[in-house]
Amino acid sequence: MNSGSQQPIGIFDSGIGGLTVANAVSKLLPQEQIIYFGDTAHVPYGDKSKELIRSYATTITDFLLNKKKCKAVVIACNTASAAAYEVLRDTYKGIVPVINVIDPMIEAVIADDEIKKVGVIATKTTIASGVYREKFSRRKPSLQYTELATPLLASMIEEKFYNNDISHAVIENYLSDEVLKGIDALVLACTHYPLIKKEISNLYKQQVKIFDSAEVVAQKLKWILEKEGLAAEKKAEKDIFYVSDFTESFARTTNIFYGKEIHLELCNIWKNT
């Protein structure tokens, strides 16, 4: 065991969608303290430039590591992972593990030899980054790949439109796009999409394998903590959930992503920068 093992795990997202990942982590690793940071002052990241997202992600990571003394950081946001993972990984190499939500999903898909054609749906910035295309083609060139930006989905879910006729129509409209024809697996490359996983699976009549980041990322984190001797023995303190801007609506929405309502603490890390 490492001397830092009782330190918390930092998890951040553009907003509260990353709570799907935090929830999977807290279920798999209940002995770990989580410090979550939702950048609600800047949400959504999905249509912002790579440079801007990188600067937000760098400031948040600095806060989690230097102010909150986290032992590992999870970028629980596909858009931020696409824009900022390499920079953060290289900056903190040999100091703390930085985990993104993209690589664990790529690993899960390429390990399944039944999958011949995979599709990815995500925000505009994630798709425009080309990160999934590049990683799949480098790691498994034989795999056919296709992708589609689905920008309406995240805001639709945040407004609690899921499992109803409207969400059904929007999802069906996206999934019937010509580019997704013939896929046998679909990657839900956005932290909000686990909430519509069932609807998507039903639309495909369970004939397409659906991958989302929450559980695979929690598993990857567990593996890294154990490998690095950083796994906590018992929970040191209770979890903390920070947001950079607070509204009642964010507070009310936490339960759809975390399974229960949680207390959000306002923490504007940009105030003095």
Ligand code: DGL
């Ligand atoms: N968290 C973002 C993601 O996983 C979705 C919401 C946003 O656009 O900020 O891509």
